[in-house]
Amino acid sequence: MIGPLPVSQGYLYSMASVAVLLVLFSAFFKYTRAGIAMRATAFSQQVALSMGVSVQHIFALAWSIAAVVSAIGGVLLGGIRGGVDGAFAFFGLKVIPVVILGGLDSVLGAIVGGLVMGILENLAGGYLDPIFGGGVKEVAPFIALVAILSLKPYGLFGKVKIERV
Amino acid sequence: MRCGDFRETYREDMAIFETSFARGLLVLFLLALSLAPAFLSFFWMDVLNRILIAVIAATGLNILTGFTGQISLGNAAFLAVGAYSTAFFAGRMGLPFLLVIPLAGVMSALVGMVFGIPSLRLKGLYLAVATLAAHFVIEFTASHWDGVTGGVNGISVPAAKLGGFQLDGDRRLFYLILPITVLLLLFAKNLFRTKTGKAFVAIRDQDISAEVMGVNVFKYKLLSFGVSSFYVGVAGSLLAYHANIISPENFPITVAIDQLGMIIIGGLGSILGSIFGAVFITVLPEVLRVATGELATTFPKLVDLFAPLKSGIFGLAIVLFLLFEPDGMAARWHSIRTYWKLYPFSY
Numbered sequence: 001m002i003g004p005l006p007v008s009q010g011y012l013y014s015m016a017s018v019a020v021l022l023v024l025f026s027a028f029f030k031y032t033r034a035g036i037a038m039r040a041t042a043f044s045q046q047v048a049l050s051m052g053v054s055v056q057h058i059f060a061l062a063w064s065i066a067a068v069v070s071a072i073g074g075v076l077l078g079g080i081r082g083g084v085d086g087a088f089a090f091f092g093l094k095v096i097p098v099v100i101l102g103g104l105d106s107v108l109g110a111i112v113g114g115l116v117m118g119i120l121e122n123l124a125g126g127y128l129d130p131i132f133g134g135g136v137k138e139v140a141p142f143i144a145l146v147a148i149l150s151l152k153p154y155g156l157f158g159k160v161k162i163e164r165v
Numbered sequence: 166m167r168c169g170d171f172r173e174t175y176r177e178d179m180a181i182f183e184t185s186f187a188r189g190l191l192v193l194f195l196l197a198l199s200l201a202p203a204f205l206s207f208f209w210m211d212v213l214n215r216i217l218i219a220v221i222a223a224t225g226l227n228i229l230t231g232f233t234g235q236i237s238l239g240n241a242a243f244l245a246v247g248a249y250s251t252a253f254f255a256g257r258m259g260l261p262f263l264l265v266i267p268l269a270g271v272m273s274a275l276v277g278m279v280f281g282i283p284s285l286r287l288k289g290l291y292l293a294v295a296t297l298a299a300h301f302v303i304e305f306t307a308s309h310w311d312g313v314t315g316g317v318n319g320i321s322v323p324a325a326k327l328g329g330f331q332l333d334g335d336r337r338l339f340y341l342i343l344p345i346t347v348l349l350l351l352f353a354k355n356l357f358r359t360k361t362g363k364a365f366v367a368i369r370d371q372d373i374s375a376e377v378m379g380v381n382v383f384k385y386k387l388l389s390f391g392v393s394s395f396y397v398g399v400a401g402s403l404l405a406y407h408a409n410i411i412s413p414e415n416f417p418i419t420v421a422i423d424q425l426g427m428i429i430i431g432g433l434g435s436i437l438g439s440i441f442g443a444v445f446i447t448v449l450p451e452v453l454r455v456a457t458g459e460l461a462t463t464f465p466k467l468v469d470l471f472a473p474l475k476s477g478i479f480g481l482a483i484v485l486f487l488l489f490e491p492d493g494m495a496a497r498w499h500s501i502r503t504y505w506k507l508y509p510f511s512y
Contacts, residue, residue, distance in 0.1 A: 093418075096294055104290075132309050139305035142298040149283050149295045 014076040021072065026107055038062060042105065097141035101148055103158020112156060117141050179358050199343060202336040210335035212451050217339075217346045218403050219443035223427040224353050224436060225396025230425070231433035232357065233389035234369030235284055239277075239296035241420035242303035243394045247273040247401025248411045252320045253313055262325035262332070266345065266402045273398020274391040276303070281390030285383045288372075300418055308413040319412025322405045332406075342403050349396060354436050356392070365389050369434070426479060430486045432493025441494040449482075450475050 029035040040048040041058045049055055070092075077091065078084045098117045102109025125137030154160045172178045182188040202210060222244060229235050250269040254260045260268070280299035284292055307314045314320060324333035325341060332341050356362040364385045367375035376382045405411050423446055431442020457471050490497055 093297070096297065100291070100294060135305055135309060139301050142301040145298040146280075146283065146295060146302070149287055149291060149298075153286055153291055 008080075010076075010080045014080060017072065017076060021069070022107060022111065029107070034058075034061060094141065097145040097148075099155075100145055101155055103155030105159055106155070106157035109155055109157035117144070120144060181354055181358075195347065199340075202339050207335065210339065212447065214335050214339055214342055214407055216444055216447045217342045218400050218407065219424075219427065219447045220440050221346055221349055221403070222397050222400035223424055223431065223439040223443040224350060225393045225400065226424050227428045227431075227433065227436070227439040228353060228356070228365070228396065229389050229393035231428055231435065231438070232362070232369060233365040233386065233393075234372075235281075235386060235389060236289070236293045236425075237296045237390075237393070238293050238418070238421050238425070239280055239299035239303070240397055240424050241416040241418060242300040243273045243277050243397040244401040244404065244420065245303060245307055245411075245413070245416040246276045246394075247398030248322075248405035248408075248415070249307060249314050249320070249401075250398070251402040251405040252315075252322045252411060255323055255325075256320065257313075262327075262341070262406070265325075266399055269402035269405075270395040270398040273401060274395040277390045277394025277397070278387050281387050281394075284386045284390065297418075300421060304413055304416065307416070315412070317413060319410050319414075321410045322408070324409075325406050335407075338407060341406070345399065345403065349399065350436060350440070353396075357436075361385070361388065366434075423479075426483050428493075429483055430493055432495030435493065435495040437498065438493045438495035441498065445482075445494065446479070449478065453478065 029039060037048065037053045038058055038061065040051065040053055041055055045055050048058075074084075074088065077088070098113040099110055100113075101117060102111070102113030121137050121140055124140035128136040128140075148155065182191070201213060205213060222240065226237065226240050229237050247269040250272040251265055254265045254268050255262065280296060283295040287295055308317050310316075324331050325338070326332065332338055357366065364375070364380045367378065367380050368382055368385055368389075372382055404415070408415065427442035427446045428439055429442070430445055431440065432438025453475055454471065457468055457474070461468050486493060
């Protein structure tokens, strides 16, 4: 219970772990050698290579970090939903609108995007489901996604890539 | 048989068949194929029809992804548009299939072009995501627009009729699917000898350079989405005639991924590659099914492993092809052919 709101323990633990992870990652990308090397590789692989960054190692590191973070997400999600099943595989698809809205290369964007998309999903589900007969909750983020991609392809906090000839 | 490259004119360089022998061989192959219903069992006729439909869809995707360089994950949805248009035009309006199939293609092309509009500003990962969104939006429409699509229960498609003759059953339907496949493949092969096709390839290789050379990038990208979706729509229409009843479960996202697998394994940017890939991916589960059936007596547990085995081998094939033969089976086929051309005296 937080004030008058009943909140299950799982959500509290999840929020705490998410906060810890976010602080950790922000620090990692900003202050450690590996984090800076990763950002350099994302910016330009060739330049990173010529500055002595092993792009191969960075890719391996990036994949393993991504896998570890997803695994933590899976553990938390399993805790909240109280079980694991095959439908978890599709959860990976649902995060795409979130990261696109926030901007692909922004940690802050992921938080804001997650909140906005979660609210949008539930509002759309609540108000539009009676009209369309269910299922709007699942499809609303993707409709928003098309709009975001057409209007602001790099999201709210993503770095805009400009092509000059 | 000629033992080298003797292209002396542009005409020879542009020719589809290097020799009239090759053309003769293809005609012979098609004749043999058209006799297939007389020899194949009911089960393999069904597989053959699904192969041909997959060939059309894979060719469509290859035009977009392999030749124009625009990745698309919305293929299952465009397939669905073609199939539902068929159900609507043939079932509700009672049009003959000669009209229904092109109409289904056109409907799919229009929808494809709408979802191709973001391609003006997006490429790579972002475009993949935009087309993925198209998939979910269309899937939602298919399962909720009950009046037209029949919702989650699905909708039935009446059999194609030519005069009083019903084209139902795999054997008869085969003679509808085969000519359409050949026609579309021929069109695709010829498309890349024209200005439009060359513009597609220019956009794939370097979009900015293409723009500088006077190619209207947006127009040709949209056109590519249109042509590609037309193919996929026709495939969807044939699929509807083949399946008789269609529902949203026929078009999950895995269908789109399978088709991407087809063109990667077969060869991106190659018509022959789409054929190889479609045959490989469609036949793979059937061969596995037969193999697990044969081995079931000695290894009874194998039957339970069938589904994971199928996805495992599918994924392994894609990864291995990407690592060792990124140009796909078509490139392998080409190198095998050149090896045998001058066989004992290759130097």
